[in-house]
Amino acid sequence: MKKTTTRLADGRELIYYDAEDTADAVVRDAVDRRPLEPVATHSELRQDRLLGDTVAIASHRQGRTYHPPADECPLCPSTQDRLSEIPDTDYEVVVFENRFPSLAGDAGRCEVVCFTSDHDASFADLTEARARLVLDAWIDRTRELSQLPGVVQVFPFENRGKEIGVTLGHPHGQIYGYPFVTPRTSLMLRTLAEHRERTGRNLFDDVLADEIADGRRIVLSSEHWTAFVPHAAHWPYEVHLFPNRRVPDLLALGEDARAEFPRVYLELLRRFDRIFGPDQPPTPYISGWHQAPFGEPARRDFGLHLELFTIRRTSGKLKYLAGSESGMGAFINDVPPEAAALRLREVASQ
Numbered sequence: 001m002k003k004t005t006t007r008l009a010d011g012r013e014l015i016y017y018d019a020e021d022t023a024d025a026v027v028r029d030a031v032d033r034r035p036l037e038p039v040a041t042h043s044e045l046r047q048d049r050l051l052g053d054t055v056a057i058a059s060h061r062q063g064r065t066y067h068p069p070a071d072e073c074p075l076c077p078s079t080q081d082r083l084s085e086i087p088d089t090d091y092e093v094v095v096f097e098n099r100f101p102s103l104a105g106d107a108g109r110c111e112v113v114c115f116t117s118d119h120d121a122s123f124a125d126l127t128e129a130r131a132r133l134v135l136d137a138w139i140d141r142t143r144e145l146s147q148l149p150g151v152v153q154v155f156p157f158e159n160r161g162k163e164i165g166v167t168l169g170h171p172h173g174q175i176y177g178y179p180f181v182t183p184r185t186s187l188m189l190r191t192l193a194e195h196r197e198r199t200g201r202n203l204f205d206d207v208l209a210d211e212i213a214d215g216r217r218i219v220l221s222s223e224h225w226t227a228f229v230p231h232a233a234h235w236p237y238e239v240h241l242f243p244n245r246r247v248p249d250l251l252a253l254g255e256d257a258r259a260e261f262p263r264v265y266l267e268l269l270r271r272f273d274r275i276f277g278p279d280q281p282p283t284p285y286i287s288g289w290h291q292a293p294f295g296e297p298a299r300r301d302f303g304l305h306l307e308l309f310t311i312r313r314t315s316g317k318l319k320y321l322a323g324s325e326s327g328m329g330a331f332i333n334d335v336p337p338e339a340a341a342l343r344l345r346e347v348a349s350q
């Protein structure tokens with residue numbers, strides 16, 4: 001992999017990732033010719049006094065780009081006449097600091113990851129080689145962001161589909177470097193410690209072993225990865241992808257598991273698009289990596305995994321987070337996890 005780091009006109013960092021690192025590899029020296037003002041961001045972290053969790057107040061985001069027409073896409077490469085966020089006229093994978101970050105400065109960092117210069121593609125359309133380059137970029141960003149003083153947890157994720165609230169159609173994901181341990185990770189760390197106390201064993205190891213032994217919720221398994229619908233899935237179709245050998249984060253993931261990941265992940269995404277039948281629009285989904293926070297004593301017990309889920313529950317119908325979920329955090333799921341797993345096995349590629 002070849003990595004080229006540059007700066008946009010307003011000072012934000014942009015990094016090109018290219019698969020080939022050879023003497024005649026592509027040179028990324030295009031300059032951002034836009035007359036951009038330096039970014040002014042004022043993220044503020046506030047503590048909820050009753051719950052104890054953290055809320056980022058980011059008022060500068062109200063003016064962010066919202067569903068621009070395709071010929072004004074800020075994530076397409078630049079052309080002679082049209083300047084975008086990416087100065088070069090082509091790219092493979094590119095990462096840059098978000099101009100409208102939810103977290104910035106001492107309050108963390110937000111980055112955008114473009115998976116391809118093809119505006120009309122989606123992650124599921126990528127080749128295995130390109131998906132591997134995205135994985136390598138996620139690993140590199142996890143390493144880089146972990147070294148920033150304010151960052152304790154790195155969350156690479158993708159929101160796909162306007163139903164999820166995606167404001168740009170170009171295939172892309174994001175990476176949040178949080179300056180605190182997120183509420184869901186805090187809950188997992190607490191459950192992990194309780195399980196260790198009660199049984200002397202590791203919770204992630206036990207969950208994976210139990211799902212394999214039960215078998216009903218397994219979606220696919222390969223030499224280095226297992227995908228299953230969790231026993232108490234929160235979402236209509238939800239898959240957790242675990243490496244068979246537990247590691248705390250992407251940095252610790254072995255080369256064998258890295259090499260096999262693209263095939264497994266692309267297959268899962270393609271199955272997601274087939275859940276509701278061929279005449280349905282692409283399945284909206286959220287996909288994200290759960291990694292151990294840095295500096296946590298319990299991090300070595302944490303199990304890296306990817307969680308992929310859709311908010312669509314049946315053709316043309318979305319699962320809304322209504323009173324019980326939004327008001328109380330108590331989920332009600334209309335699709336039995338065993339039925340979801342069965343469907344996700346039925347739609348396997350031949």
Ligand SMILES: [Zn+2]
Nearest residue numbers: 073076119170
């Ligand atoms: Zn585009």
